[in-house]
Amino acid sequence: MSKNDNSIYNRALLFSIVAAVTVLIGTIATVFVPMFTEGMHPKVDGLKPYTALELAGRDVYQAEGCVNCHSQVIRPLKADVLRYGQYSKAGEYAYDRPFLWGSKRTGPDLARIGGKYPDEWHIQHFESPQAFYPKSNMPPYPWFKEKQVNVKETLARMDALSFPYTEEEAAELEGATELDAMIAYMQVLGTSIAKEALIEIDESMIEAESPVKGDADAIALGKKLYKAECSGCHGQIAEGNIGASLVDYAEFEPLDTDTYITIANGFEGAMPGYAAKFSKEKIWAIVEYINSLK
Amino acid sequence: MNEYQYDYKTVQGFVLSAIFWGVIGLVAGLLISAQMWSADLNFGEYLSFGRLRTFHTNVLAYGLGIGAEFGLFYYITMRLTKKPFVLPKLARLHLWLFNIGVGAAGLSLLIGMNTSLEYAEFEWPFDVAIVILWVMFAINILGNIFTRKEKHLYVSLWYIIATVITVAILYIVNNLAIPATLTKSYHLFAGVNSANVEWWYGHNAVGFLFTTPILAMFYYFLPKSTGLPLFSHRLSIISFWSLIFAYLWTGAHHLVYTPLPDWIQTLAIAFTLFLIAPSWGSVVNGYFTVDKDWSKMSTNYLTKFFIVGITFYGLQTIQGPSQGIRVISSLIHYTDWVPGHVHMGTMGWVTMVICASIYYALPAMYKTTIFSEKIANTHFWLVLVGQVMFSITMWITGIQQGAMWKMTAADGTLQYTFMEGLVRNYPYWQMRTASGLIFVVGMLFFIYNVLMTIQKGKKNLAKLQEA
Structure with missing residues (x-):
């Protein structure tokens, strides 16, 4: 042991001070100093503070611990961008206190969920995620539609964050449920930058007619894919629900290419596109399945 | 040898409290592990996965982990400073407030705060309470x-001092918040x-x-x-200072590939490797x-x-x-x-050493x-098997998940949908739930052993007093 009486290991106060300084060096260099640089406070032009209803939704998101299973940050990696959309920019989060990037994807990333599905999708999905994906492990949230947003509380929170709101916006909160709030929040996520489809399919990029016309294997594959990804909105037997009845659609004998392009590109705010998620072979298979419904 | 009137009651109180919160946290852990594979096990609002998972991590970290640390730090500090508590009543108050705090804070998570x-x-109200608790703890520890x-500060005291100071800095800075209302x-x-x-x-916080x-x-x-002396004092000096210096630079390895400035990420990765x-x-x-003397192992x-x-x-x-390296x-x-990684640390390292420390300290307090020992050995093997199974299972499925998310078809589109993964x-x-169950059974053996040791100790103390 140290023989020197003045050794730091014999002097508790000195030891404590040196230990404190030691841990503060890295803290100052990587946390405190960056805090005062511009790079840590960027803001994209299209970003607006949350409205009262969106904030109420964001608060529900926090209360329920959604961040345990859902991230809100898309990495600049090929697969992340294909699956979730454009990679996240620092300036998209300027109003996020706290950030909700998360650290686990038990469920998918939600950074660009805004506009991906219609409101009705969220209403049904919160009620029963298993109605869309029978094997989903997401808990159902049936209480969202029953719980009212606390108006006074929400406005106090808006004030604390210095987010602006008008009298009308405040009035909108009256009678709103947590479900309304959650949907408002979901639909605004990731919308501060213009959406660009990663892959936009047009007629020049695909065959003029289905290359697997009437093929039984293709129809079987198409049916499997339909059940997995499409039946939530279009119904178990394609009878229609949130989305149109595909039985009726097939009756019109649409062009193969039109059906393909619809599946590939989707419609903003109504239906997600599958161009990045399904190979050509898979999309043609779904086209054939739909044709077979006639 | 000197005999001091150490306040072991407070130490024991913390040990028992830690065990109590441990059981609650572990049961919550088992339930959420089952919710992962069956959504039907989400029993309404207060026991849904998102709330319970937060409850699980916090009750185990704050209740079991910190509870045991409070108790064992008090024990170690009294022994190494050769001095009873400077303020024994403050230590006792600390124990009571700790338990009230963990209970109330745990419930607050379940009701959605x-x-x-x-x-x-x-x-924030709990943050304020936690800071007060930590100050009470610091007064007792640093006071002693x-x-x-004993003039010389033994290695353990260095780590204790570093813990007391650094946790205070970390907790206060990260919990700085704009209070909107009492609950938000x-x-x-x-x-x-x-x-x-x-x-x-x-x-x-991990550090x-x-x-x-x-x-x-x-x-x-x-x-x-x-009964074996520490191998190298010099090595412990080098390890201590470089550990507490490097740790604080590394947080951003949790934010690899996020929009956080690259230089902070890279610096964090480098210090992490160090x-x-x-x-x-x-x-x-x-x-x-x-x-x-390796024969000590047997x-x-x-x-x-x-x-x-x-x-x-x-x-x-x-x-x-x-894991911090970008490609991994x-x-x-x-x-x-x-x-899988986290639980190797918490189940394999933290809980293993805490249990062993309690096994040593409790009988020592009761002389x-x-x-x-047989039950202790059963406990050891069960928690070891449970933990290894747990982590290996999670590593396999983790790599599979990561690979399925990344995989693309020949035409550059994604190979698998999210649900397929x-x-x-x-x-x-x-399998993870089964591993957790084995681990929990092991912990029940530990708890039984602890309670019976206290019984035995009480009888022993009574006998010693008679004699």
Whole structure:
């Protein structure tokens, strides 16, 4: 042991001070100093503070611990961008206190969920995620539609964050449920930058007619894919629900290419596109399945 | 040898409280592990996965982890300063407030008071209470250290001092918030800044709640229980200072590939790799301490707890830094690999060493021996098997998940949908529940042993007083 009486290991106060300084060096260099640089406070032009209803939704998101299973940050990696959309920019989060990037994807990333599905999708999905994906492990949230947003509380929170709101916006909160709030929040996520489809399919990029016309294997594959990804909105037997009845659609004998392009590109705010998620072979298979419904 | 009137009642109170919260946290853990493979097990609002998972991590970290640390730190500090508490009543008050605090804070998460900052989820009134609790703790610990009767500060005290100071800095800074109402506040920091502060805190909470305190126990109880002197004082000096210096730079390795400025990420990754050295300094110090007599592994039942514990620490501190490297992070981040990693630390290292320390300290307080070494051995093997199964299961499924998310078809489109990846986890998640169950059964053996040792100790003390 140290023989020197003045050794730091014999002097508790000195030891404590040196230990404190030691841990503060890295803290100052990587946390405190960056805090005062511009790079840590960027803001994209299209970003607006949350409205009262969106904030109420964001608060529900926090209360329920959604961040345990859902991230809100898309990495600049090929697969992340294909699956979730454009990679996240620092300036998209300027109003996020706290950030909700998360650290686990038990469920998918939600950074660009805004506009991906219609409101009705969220209403049904919160009620029963298993109605869309029978094997989903997401808990159902049936209480969202029953719980009212606390108006006074929400406005106090808006004030604390210095987010602006008008009298009308405040009035909108009256009678709103947590479900309304959650949907408002979901639909605004990731919308501060213009959406660009990663892959936009047009007629020049695909065959003029289905290359697997009437093929039984293709129809079987198409049916499997339909059940997995499409039946939530279009119904178990394609009878229609949130989305149109595909039985009726097939009756019109649409062009193969039109059906393909619809599946590939989707419609903003109504239906997600599958161009990045399904190979050509898979999309043609779904086209054939739909044709077979006639 | 000097005899002091140590206030062991407070130490024991913390140990028993930690065990109590441990059971609650473990049961919650089992339930959420089952919710992962069956959504039907979400029993309404208050027991749904999102709330319960937050409850699980916090009750175990704050209740079991910190509770045991409070108790064992008090024990170690009194012994190493050769002095009873400077303020015994404050220590007792600390114990009571701690239990009320963990109970109330745990419930607050279930009713939806959640800041959503990982490992700092408690809302601001609880943050204030936690800071007060920590100050009470610091007064007792530092009070004893500053007025100690033993001039030299032993290694464990260095780690204790570093823990007391650093946790205070971390907790206060990350919990700075704009209070809106009594039940809701917003992080003072926004966006990328919020992320940087949170993970500086988050990673160092691991460093200064699950590393330095456990090392303090390890450096004290390993030589005590084996009777072998610490291998190298010099190595412990080098390990200590480089560990506490490097740790604080590393938080951003949790934010690899996020919009956080690249230089902060890269610096964090570099310091993370450096951390292997001081971590292994302690591992080597432990191994060479027992190297003087490896037969202790079979003749002294506690030795294997410490050696296996420090081995898990060694594995953890190699696995952790490798996860920080960009290419590995891109595969395993956001997957179940990460809970596999975390649980190797908490179940393999932290809990193993805490249990062994309690096994040593409790009989010592009652001047008796452990109730049953056989039960302790059963406990050891069950938690070891449970933990290894748990983590290996999670690593396999984590790599599978990461790979399925990344995989693309020949035409550059994604090979698998999200659901296709998810359903493949189910068998592994079920296996994880089974592993957790084995671990919990092991812990029940531990608890039984502890309670019976206290019974035995009380009888022993009564006998000693008669004589």
